[in-house]
Amino acid sequence: xxxxxxxxxxxxxxxxxxxxxxxxxxxxxxxxxxxxxxxxxxxxxxxxxxxxxxxxxxxxxxxxxxxxxxxxxxxxxxxxxxxxxxxxxxxxxxxxxxxxxxxxx
Amino acid sequence: xxxxxxxxxxxxxxxxxxxxxxxxxxxxxxxxxxxxxxxxxxxxxxxxxxxxxxxxxxxxxxxxxxxxxxxxxxxxxxxxxxxxxxxxxxxxxxxxxxxxxxxxxxxxxxxxxxxxxxxxxxxxxxxxxxxxxxxxxxxxxxxxxxxxxxxxxxxxxxxxxxxxxxxxxxxxxxxxxxxxxxxx
Amino acid sequence: xxxxxxxxxxxxxxxxxxxxxxxxxxxxxxxxxxxxxxxxxxxxxxxxxxxxxxxxxxxxxxxxxxxxxxxxxxxxxxxxxxxxxxxxxxxxxxxxxxxxxxxxxxxxxxxxxxxxxxxxxxxxxxxxxxxxxxxxxxxxxxxxxxxxxxxxxxxxxxxxxxxxxxxxxxxxxxxxxxxxxxxxxxxxxxxxxxxxxxxxxxxxxxxxxxxxxxxxxxxxxxxxxxxxxxxxxxxxxxxxxxxxxxxxxxxxxxxxxxxxxxxxxxxxxxxxxxxxxxxxxxxxxxxxxxxxxxxxxxxxxxxxxxxxxxxxxxxxxxxxxxxxxxxxxxxxxxxxxxxxxxxxxxxxxxxxxxxxxxxxxxxxxxxxxxxxxxxxxxxxxxxxxxxxxxxxxxxxxxxxxxxxxxxxxxxxxxxxxxxxxxxxxxxxxxxxxxxxxxxxxxxxxxxxxxxxxxxxxxxxxxxxxxxxxxxxxxxxxxxxxxxxxxxxxxxxxxxxxxxxxxxxxxxxxxxxxxxxxxxxxxxxxxxxxxxxxxxxxxxxxxxxxxxxxxxxxxxxxxxxxxxxxxxxxxxxxxxxxxxxxxxxxxxxxxxxxxxxxxxxxxxxxxxxxxxxxxxxxxxxxxxxxxxxxxxxxxxxxx
Numbered sequence: 001x002x003x004x005x006x007x008x009x010x011x012x013x014x015x016x017x018x019x020x021x022x023x024x025x026x027x028x029x030x031x032x033x034x035x036x037x038x039x040x041x042x043x044x045x046x047x048x049x050x051x052x053x054x055x056x057x058x059x060x061x062x063x064x065x066x067x068x069x070x071x072x073x074x075x076x077x078x079x080x081x082x083x084x085x086x087x088x089x090x091x092x093x094x095x096x097x098x099x100x101x102x103x104x105x
Numbered sequence: 106x107x108x109x110x111x112x113x114x115x116x117x118x119x120x121x122x123x124x125x126x127x128x129x130x131x132x133x134x135x136x137x138x139x140x141x142x143x144x145x146x147x148x149x150x151x152x153x154x155x156x157x158x159x160x161x162x163x164x165x166x167x168x169x170x171x172x173x174x175x176x177x178x179x180x181x182x183x184x185x186x187x188x189x190x191x192x193x194x195x196x197x198x199x200x201x202x203x204x205x206x207x208x209x210x211x212x213x214x215x216x217x218x219x220x221x222x223x224x225x226x227x228x229x230x231x232x233x234x235x236x237x238x239x240x241x242x243x244x245x246x247x248x249x250x251x252x253x254x255x256x257x258x259x260x261x262x263x264x265x266x267x268x269x270x271x272x273x274x275x276x277x278x279x280x281x282x283x284x285x286x287x288x289x
Numbered sequence: 290x291x292x293x294x295x296x297x298x299x300x301x302x303x304x305x306x307x308x309x310x311x312x313x314x315x316x317x318x319x320x321x322x323x324x325x326x327x328x329x330x331x332x333x334x335x336x337x338x339x340x341x342x343x344x345x346x347x348x349x350x351x352x353x354x355x356x357x358x359x360x361x362x363x364x365x366x367x368x369x370x371x372x373x374x375x376x377x378x379x380x381x382x383x384x385x386x387x388x389x390x391x392x393x394x395x396x397x398x399x400x401x402x403x404x405x406x407x408x409x410x411x412x413x414x415x416x417x418x419x420x421x422x423x424x425x426x427x428x429x430x431x432x433x434x435x436x437x438x439x440x441x442x443x444x445x446x447x448x449x450x451x452x453x454x455x456x457x458x459x460x461x462x463x464x465x466x467x468x469x470x471x472x473x474x475x476x477x478x479x480x481x482x483x484x485x486x487x488x489x490x491x492x493x494x495x496x497x498x499x500x501x502x503x504x505x506x507x508x509x510x511x512x513x514x515x516x517x518x519x520x521x522x523x524x525x526x527x528x529x530x531x532x533x534x535x536x537x538x539x540x541x542x543x544x545x546x547x548x549x550x551x552x553x554x555x556x557x558x559x560x561x562x563x564x565x566x567x568x569x570x571x572x573x574x575x576x577x578x579x580x581x582x583x584x585x586x587x588x589x590x591x592x593x594x595x596x597x598x599x600x601x602x603x604x605x606x607x608x609x610x611x612x613x614x615x616x617x618x619x620x621x622x623x624x625x626x627x628x629x630x631x632x633x634x635x636x637x638x639x640x641x642x643x644x645x646x647x648x649x650x651x652x653x654x655x656x657x658x659x660x661x662x663x664x665x666x667x668x669x670x671x672x673x674x675x676x677x678x679x680x681x682x683x684x685x686x687x688x689x690x691x692x693x694x695x696x697x698x699x700x701x702x703x704x705x706x707x708x709x710x711x712x713x714x715x716x717x718x719x720x721x722x723x724x725x726x727x728x729x730x731x732x733x734x735x736x737x738x739x740x741x742x743x744x745x746x747x748x749x750x751x752x753x754x755x756x757x758x759x760x761x762x763x764x765x766x767x768x769x770x771x772x773x774x775x776x777x778x779x780x781x782x783x784x785x786x787x788x789x790x791x792x793x794x795x796x797x798x799x800x801x802x803x804x805x806x807x808x809x810x811x812x813x814x815x816x817x818x819x820x821x822x823x824x825x826x827x828x829x830x831x832x833x834x835x836x837x838x839x840x841x842x843x844x845x846x847x848x849x850x851x852x853x854x855x856x857x858x859x860x861x862x863x864x865x866x867x868x869x870x871x872x873x874x875x876x877x878x879x880x881x882x883x884x885x886x887x888x889x890x891x892x893x894x895x896x897x898x899x900x901x902x903x904x905x906x907x908x909x910x911x912x913x914x915x916x917x918x919x920x921x922x923x924x925x926x927x
Contacts, residue, residue, distance in 0.1 A: 002152050004109035007219050010149075013116050015210040017123055017142075019203040024127030026199045026908045027191045032132065032178060034904075036139050039170065040123055043146055054153050058224040061236050064158055065245045068237075071165050072252050076259035078170050082177045083267040095181055096189070097904060104901030199908065206915040209922060 007055045010047070017044040031085050031095045035078060042074045108152060115152075119145040130188050132178045140171045154227045293358055295339055295375055298385060299424035301332045302392075302417040309414035318409035322400035325413040326393070329420065333393040336385040343382045344787050353379050353792045357494060359430045368489045376430040376493060379788050380570055380645055384427040387652045388560050390775075392420045394768035395555040398660050401764035402551055402667055412452060416555070419445035423560050427567065431491035432481045432525075435568070439477070439532065442561050443470050449556060450548040462544035469541040473531020480524030484575075487517050497574040507579045519580040526569065526576075526588060533565030534618050535595040535625060540849050542618055546610040550663030553610060558617050558659050559652035566624045566648060573641060573790055577633050589629020593724045596622025598847065600734035604741070605844045608672045609662050612742050613655070616698070619731060620651050626728065627713040630720040631790060638790030639797060640720070643712035646784040650705040653779050654694040657772035661691040664765055665746055668758035674742070678749040683758040686766045688747050690773040695743045697776040699736035700811040705780030707808065708799075714807055715800045729810055736814025744822035 002010075017040055024037030046067045053063020085095055092099055119142050126138035143166045150159035190196075237249050305328045309321055316324070347354050359374025396416060403412055422441035429435035444467075451463030485491045487510055488503045495501050507518045529535075534542035545557050556562070569576060569588055576585045596619040603615035624644045631640025664687045665680060666672055681688040697706035710732060717725040760766065785797040821828050833840050842848065 001221070001224060002108045002112055004106060005112050007221055008215060009112075009116075011214045012211060013119070015207055015214070016120055018210075019207045020120070020123045020127055022206070022907075022911055023199050023203045026904045026911070027196055028127070028904075029189045029191055030132070032174065032181070033127075033135060033188070035174070036126060036135055039139060039166075040126070040142065043143065043166075047146060047149060050150065050153060050155060050158065054155070055221050056219060058222055058226050060243065061228065061232060062243075064155060064228065064233060065236060065248070067158055068161060069248060069252055071161060072256060075165050075170055076256055079173060079263045080259055080266065082173055083263040086177060086180065087266055089181055097902065100903075101901035105896040105899045202908070202912050202915055205919070206911065209915060209918045212922065213918075 001055050001058075007051065010051045014044040014047045014051070017047075029097050031088075031097060031100075032082075034097070035081055035085075039074065039078065042070060046070050112149070112152060115145050115148045130190070132188060133175070136171060136174050136178060139174075140167055143167050143171070154225070157228070157230045157233050292339060292342060292356060292377060293375075294335070295377060295385070295428070296358070298332050298335050298339070298389065299421050299428060301328050301335075302420035302424065304328070305417035306414050306421055309410055309417060313408075313410040313414060316410050318404075321410040321413045322396075325417060326396040326400060328417070329389065329393040329396045332420070332424075333389040336382075336389040340382050340386050343377065344379070348794075351793050353787075355494065355792070357430055369485060369491070371433045371491055372431055373434055374430040375428040377428070379792065380567070381427050383645060383649065383788060384567060385424065387649055388420065388423050388427060391555055391559040391652055391656050392416070392423075394656065394660070394772060395551045398554075398663070398765050398768045399549075399551040401762045402663055403549065408452065412449075412549070415445060415448045415452070416551075419449060419556060419561075423564075426564060429493075431493055432485065432496075433491045435571075436474075436477065436481060439528070439564065440474065442564065443467060443474070443532070446470075446545070446556050446561055449552040450545045452548055452552065456547070459547040462541075462547040466541040466545050469538050470531045473538050474528050476524040476531075477528025480521045480526075480528065483517055483521035483524065487521070493571060497572065499574065503575060504578045515583070516580055518575070519584055522572070522576060522579060522584040523587065525572065526584060529565030529568045530591060531565075532568075533562050533621050533625070535565070535591050535622065536598060537849070539595065539599070539618055540853060543611050543614045543846065546608070546614050550610070550659060550666060553614070554656045554659035554663065557614065558655040562617060562621055563624065563648050563652070566621060566628065566644060569625070569628050570641065570645065573628070573631075574633070576628075577631075577790075585629050585631075587629075589626045589721065589724060592622045592625025592627075592629055593727050594622075595619070596626065596731045597727050600731045600738070602843055602846050603738045604734065605840060607674045609665070609674055609677075609742060609746065610659075610672055612674075612738060613658055613662060616658075616735065616739065617655055619735060620647070620655065620698070623710070623713055623728065623731070624648055624651070626724055627716055630717050630724060632720070633790050635789070635791065635793065635795045636797070638795075639712065639785075640716035641790040642785050642788050642795075642797065643709065643716050645788045646712055647709040649782075649784070650697070650709045650776070650779050653772055654697040654706055654776040657690060657694040657769060657776055658698070660765070660769055660772065661687050661694065664761045664769065667761060667765070669754060674745045676752055677746045679747070679751040680758060681747040684760045686760055686769060690766075690769040691743060691747070693773045694776050695739045699739055699815060700732055700807055701815075702804070702808050703777075705776050705778070707804075708780035711799060711804050711807055712797065714803050715797075718800075718803055729806065732807055733810040733814045736811040737818050740815050740818030741822050744818060748823050749825050 021037045021040030021044065024040065025034055028034050028037060049063045049066050049070070051063075053061070057063070088100070089095055122138045122141040122145070126135050126142065129135040129138060143162065147159045147162045147167070150156075150162055236243070237245050240246055305325060309316065309324065313321075343353075347356075356377040357374060358377075359372040362371050362373045364370040396413070399412065399416065403409055406412065419442065422438050422445055426435055426438035426442055429438060447463045447467040450466055451460050453459045481491070484496070484503075488496060488501070490496060490501075496503055498504070503518060507516045510517045512520060531538040542557060542562070546553055548556075576582070576588065599615045599618035599622060603612050603619065606612045606615065624647050627640045627644035627647065629640070631638055631642075631644070664684065665677065668680075668684060669677060671677070693704070697704035700707045700710045714725065714728055714732075717728050786794045789795055821832070836843075845851075
């Protein structure tokens with residue numbers, strides 16, 4: 001644990017980061033910007049895992065392992081998302097969100 | 106005491122750069138601000154004594170993912186292009202919802218009695234490695250293998266998708282939008 | 290005595306209908322003709338045997354017994370139930386004989402007349418259906434069963450009139466016949482319901498019974514001054530008016546001549562159109578006793594008026610089948626008025642007997658007239674009088690038989706029509722002088738127009754024919770000869786021995802003064818027709834000009850069709866139906882369309898939810914989670 005910092009502060013921090021990510025996801029008009037916001041969200045949840053592991057259950061390491069997994073999955077997902085975006089760009093030559101509204105009423 | 110100050114500095118940096126990343130109008134700056142946020146995260150990991158995790162964070166995230174994003178941004182955009190912003194109405198609504206959500210989170214967090222166990226264990230990479238590869242209870246060998254399979258699948262999938270179709274048009278078409286607007 | 294074998298008489302035509310109807314494509318025409326004729330021949334022989342058996346053996350204490358074979362079919366309440374069965378009494382046996390005879394003759398005749406026609410087997414199946422329905426009607430034990438067969442007869446008439454269904458005029462005529470009779474049957478049905486509700490029974494035996502609760506107690510319930518039974522009987526008679534083509538529902542009968550001539554002979558001369566007369570005869574005790582015979586006087590006057598009007602119209606028509614149709618209407622008028630002036634006991638019931646007697650003889654000579662006309666039409670391929678002339682050289686048998694029938698209907702002494710008409714005139718003379726005078730006039734007119742027809746067809750100059758007319762084949766002339774025989778000798782049957790209103794025999798004798806008057810009037814009519822029509826001259830044109838506008842009225846059948854069309858189109862369609870159609874279109878339809886439109890508008894408004902934008906979905910997701918969390922939190926706090 002970090003001396004002098006209670007768990008509440010860290011959890012506050014991660015919550016703020018999480019909602020900043022959500023805000024960005026909903027508000028941005030660009031597909032890559034949405035990806036960046038997703039990264040923010042994922043990261044804040046990783047910190048959550050780690051912090052709870054360190055503060056509440058210091059003898060075990062599940063939090064760390066899980067954090068590693070999340071990082072791996074996030075990386076894979078980002079790679080795939082970029083691949084899709086590039087493919088889409090080839091098709092419609094745009095990465096704006098408003099050009100991808102085909103599956104609607 | 107010192108840790109507290111360092112933590113707060115890191116926290117402020119992270120929040121500021123996160124907001125900047127989300128609201129910046131230039132693509133590349135947005136990515137770079139994200140890089141700073143991730144570095145801040147690594148700093149927190151260092152504070153917590155999870156050195157291995159911090160290293161992973163820096164390597165994978167800051168080194169891998171950010172680079173990937175920068176490459177894709179460079180492929181797609183002109184550097185000096187300005188991004189559009191969403192309508193003000195949408196921004197306000199989203200802000201309200203996010204603030205409400207944040208309020209709920211904080212209320213829940215602050216009303217829960219966490220029984221913190223003070224300690225100063227440090228974790229060696231030895232333990233982490235053993236934990237990943239152990240068969241006994243509390244071991245993570247299976248998820249480890251699964252993750253490797255997942256990464257393999259992601260790799261193959263990314264190659265297949267990014268390869269594109271045989272008849273991918275070199276002069277780009279007008280856009281999905283106009284093609285799809287056949288009915289109202 | 291057991292005469293339950295009578296059930297075979299209607300069942301044979303039913304079996305024929307099913308057989309010929311189901312296999313109409315597979316049975317070759319000639320075989321169908323043989324099957325039909327043989328079947329009806331069997332029924333004919335059976336009915337003759339029944340008549341022999343019944344009339345000579347069923348008298349008990351001088352009263353003819355009534356046999357009923359029935360089984361309960363539907364039970365409406367513990368008092369009211371509907372049976373199906375057979376009622377055997379003098380008039381039903383007589384009608385059996387009439388129907389099977391004429392039907393058999395028509396079947397044999399049709400073998401020759403309809404030869405080469407496409408729907409030959411279909412025709413015979415329809416004829417069988419009609420025979421079955423008519424026989425069922427005649428044998429009905431109760432009002433409801435009679436109504437069922439009444440409608441069946443109407444349906445077969447529709448099928449047969451519209452037999453040439455590719456001709457628009459035939460289709461229109463079939464529709465008209467069905468609709469007019471259906472409208473009349475509405476009255477019939479309401480009448481049945483009224484009578485059965487207030488008397489508690491449908492059964493003829495119970496209704497007609499002299500100590501039943503109708504005849505003894507008809508004053509019990511009354512409505513607007515008349516007993517409910519009077520209203521019921523008037524409504525029932527309305528059905529009879531429609532089916533028997535009396536005024537004002539007579540408009541369908543001339544148009545029904547669009548059907549093939551054998552059909553006209555069978556249905557619209559001899560059997561179906563007398564169903565109304567049969568109905569009144571069947572319910573005669575009711576008609577006589579309820580309201581002291583008020584409804585019976587209505588019957589008499591309608592019959593008299595119809596006969597007079599029809600006779601006048603028949604003088605001017607040029608289509609030979611139309612002349613015969615109006616002649617039928619006129620003669621049925623005679624039958625109705627004979628029933629109308631009749632009383633009940635013994636010799637007083639002369640009108641009843643005369644009506645049935647005339648029904649019998651009329652069936653014979655009218656069927657003969659129609660079949661003879663059919664023979665002429667078959668040879669010349671035209672219905673119009675103007676296209677015919679001098680045919681006596683080419684068609685001798687048709688000529689002689691037609692002459693015999695014409696003499697019979699004109700009341701020439703010695704022929705069957707003379708005897709039956711004389712009985713009617715005697716009954717009218719005793720009871721209602723006005724109707725008697727009108728009937729004598731009608732007798733004169735009948736002779737005139739019938740001989741106008743005869744001279745027009747068989748005498749006069751030859752017209753241009755496509756090919757020389759030749760006599761019809763044997764299968765068509767044998768029925769003519771048989772019917773001619775019946776038209777002469779049918780009058781000598783002592784009807785009053787067999788048929789009477791109170792089921793007891795009585796003797797009737799020829800009233801000489803009246804007979805002389807009737808014959809004289811008839812012979813005057815014949816002579817007038819001779820003068821006008823035997824040789825070609827312009828006396829008829831001069832007479833037409835003399836009558837001027839009246840002639841025009843008569844030629845157009847007194848514009849009844851136009852009046853009815855006006856009423857239906859302008860008043861019923863224009864006003865009533867238009868209002869109802871407006872309501873249907875702008876209220877009912879608008880409501881249903883409105884429901885659809887409202888749904889569509891609503892869905893148009895909310896379809897934006899599926900916007901296709903991922904961010905909107907994410908927003909909804911996050912917003913939903915937040916709201917849900919708030920709710921749970923709120924509950925958790927409390």
